[in-house]
Structures are given as C-alpha cells and as structure tokens.
Amino acid sequence: MQDGKGGGSLSLPLLELFPAGLRGRLEKLPQTLLLSLEEIRVREGRPLEIGFGGGSAFVCPQGKAVTDSADAYRPTREDCRALLERVTNHSLYAVEEELRRGYVTVAGGHRIGLAGRTVLEGGHVRHLRDVASFNIRIARARTGCAASLLPELLDPVARTVKHTLIVSAPQQGKTTLLRDLARAISAGQWYHPQAQRWGGRKVGVVDERSEIAACDRGVPAFDLGPRTDVLDACPKAEGLMMLVRSMSPEVVVADEIGRPEDAYALKEALHAGVRVVATAHALDLRDVFARPVLAELASEGMFGAYVLLSRSGGVVRHRVVGADEAEAEARKSSGCRSVPVIRSPNADGVRHA
C-alpha cells in the first residue's frame, strides 16, 4: 500500500489554531515539509518538534527545520496557554470530559493529545491542569489506501467483508486505513473483479474520538461513502448497540477497541449478523492474544481476519492473517516471550518484540 505524497490540501487551516508566536515559525517551514507534516509537538520550555513522512526535526526560531535540538525554538508558557485556549475554543469547561481522557479533537478531525498534571478524585483522574505537552496529530484522508487490502478481506459467500481487526503500533496509519475501508465498503468499491456487482453495504461508524469522520455538527468532513451513518463522539460500547438497533448497518466500524464493555458490544454486534471492522493498539499477534479483552474475542474466533500494519518512511505495509493461522502463530510464540526491544518506528520502521 503506497502512502505517497497526495495529502490533499495544505494544513493551513490547522496552523490557524496556533498562537502567533508558534504560527509564524511553522508557516515559514518549506512547503513540501508542511504537506507531509504528520505531527507537531509543542512542549513548554522544550524544543518545538515536528514529525513528517516518517522522520522528525526541530523548528528553530527563524522557522527552519533543524536536527539539533539546541538550536530549536522553545515554546513559552504564554504560547502554551494560548494554544490550550485555542484548541479548546476558549472554553475549557466544555471539554472537561475530553481533558480527562487526555485529548481533544479539533475541526478537521485533528486529534490533539495533552499531557500535564492530573488532578485526582477518589483515585480517578478528574481533571488535567498545567498542560505542558501537546501532540497535534494531523488527520489526512488518503482515498484509495485500502485498495490493495480490501480484496483480501472479502467473504465471497456472504458478499461482504470478514470480521476484521486491524492491529498495529501507534502512528502506523490505522485510522486512515479504517476511514478508507469504510468509504470503499460503503461505496461498493471492493477492488476485486468478482465483487464488482456486489454493490455497497450500509456502514455504521462509531466515532468516539471524532477522528474517523471528523464530524462538524454531525456531518462528516471526510468522505466516508454514500451509505455511511456516523455516531459522533459516542462511547463505542453504547454506540455499537445504538447503531445496531437504530440504523440497521451491515458493517460497523469502530476505532481502538480494548475495554471490556467494547468486547461485549462487539459480540452482540457479531451475533446480530453485522460485520465488524475494528482497530486495536498492539505490536503483533502475540500482543493481541496477550491483551485480555482482545484475547477473549480472538480465542472465541470472533475475527475472520487480522491485518498487521508496519510502516517505513512513507510506505505502509500490511499483512493479512486468517483466524486459525493467527491463533497458531500466537500460541507458537507465546512460550518464548522475551523482553520487547522497541526501536523508534522512524529509524527503520521495524519493531522487535
């Protein structure tokens, strides 16, 4: 699967989010760099970093990309305060729930991860204060990125997709892939000669983090195909059930499952005759079978196919593994699990576990 250059429009509307001190410097970055921008990391008093096309660099006060962190611009307290104000639309009180979870999503589906000091109540995180780290992840639609993958996920008997779990480490393109899968399934673009007359399927998307569809007042900003209904900002477990009951989807799509209630809802959906396409954070199949919730689902044979993503540079590779094969692979290697050695995904795109 070629990730390529075609990121579409420049993320200039996104740059408007930044206060003047940061925006001025980011805008001076070379155009090509801005187009391949994936992450902007703002940390108070520490170097301003950007991530792009599989690499990373620091931004110096003159707005140039440099490799030495000593030359980098260091965002001030005022920069960070203003940035927090702007990403919350000047209304911290309206995003308390999101702050508790550690991220907010802004217009355009860009997710902004936050870190700071937590305020606890009864042992649970009640609030996030003194936010000093921002991770701005830029969302881009890559129409057609599911083209080489989808044919391997088809279920010719039922004329639809198999129950699929997409697995990868963070920042490998899960959500982007999921978005395009939803679009292709909904539009009936199966990318397979035999499936040309299947037509599209009704797709229901539970978009808990508003990342898949990037809804603006309920209307998706990204193209999710003509037969897609989106439940925006809804908890997955509840949302899956709501969709199944109310919108009669043939395929439901959910991002980042992993909580016990998610598993319950997924099982309900699976047994209701609805196909499920979901993603989960895990390095490899062993991890899938090691995470309690995923293991429970996997051991019951819920998923018909697993997609493993890995990425080097701008190229995302995928591997599709069938259910039986996956279980065998996980069992085979579970005995000799060593301490994982994790290298930066940007170094060579390979992670060892």
Next chain:
Amino acid sequence: MLKLAGAALVLFAGTMIGFMQAAKFAQRPRQIRQLIHALQRLDTEIGYGQTPLPEALARIAAALTAPVSTLFAEASAKLASGNGETVSVCWEQAFKAGWQATSMRPPERDTMLRLGETLGGSGAEDQLKHLKLAMHQLQAEEQAARDDQQKYEKLCRSLGVLTAALVVILMM
C-alpha cells in the same frame, strides 16, 4: 434683544447639562442590572449548555441592548476572528473600548475585567464560582448606584437650571 437670546441659550445649555448628568445617574443602575443579567445567562450557557465561549457571548449580546450589548458582541467577535489572542486580552480590549459609551463607573469595570482573566480557563464548576462572585460584586455596585441615583438625580437636574440662572443673573 440680543442679551435676552444669549440668556435663553445659557439657560437652555445649563438645563441640558444638568439633565444629562441626571440621566447618567439613572442609567448606571439599569446598565449594571443588564450586566448581571448577562452573567446569569453566561452562567446557564456554561453550566448547562456547555456552549463554547464565543458563541455564548454572541447569544448574550443578542439578548441585550446597546451600549452594554456592544461589549459582549465585540468580545465574541474578537475571539472568533482567530487572531490567536487569549480570552483575557480580547475581553479587556472589548471592555476598555466600549466602556466609554456606557454610564457605568470604574468599580464595575474592574469587576468585569477581573472576571475576564478567568473566563474560559477552567472547569465548569470553577467558572460558575467566578461568575457568582462577579455577580455579587455587581449587585453591591447596583445598590450603591441606586442610592446615588436617589441622592443626585434630582439634585443634578435642579443644579443645572439654577447654575444657568445664576450665570444669567451675573451677566445681566
């Protein structure tokens, strides 16, 4: 004849000055009341609606009359313009620019500016507390303004006429 016309003009001007001063005393409590209503509305928008601040301020402005509505409309417009300025800066600019047109005095202005420093910057519970505090302070100011009105409104009116009359007599 000319003298008579001049005397009439002086008398008219003095009366008008007196009336305008009196009107200021009468308007002040009314405008403070409007501010209190605005904050009550903001309280609801934040506490129940969780409406984003630019939108909440625009709605408040729509429900008020000028010149008080201008303060909120201006603050909302500055926030929405996307210049990257913080709430406290936008708020301060809007209130300092629009304040001249109102009949209100520095104490209530300071209360509003202090509120602007905290607005939007914390959780709902905290915001409501700040709003309550500001409303209490404004209520105290409103009471003081009413007392002033009773004391000085009529006084100003008569003082204007009488001063003008005195000037006329001295000129004769």
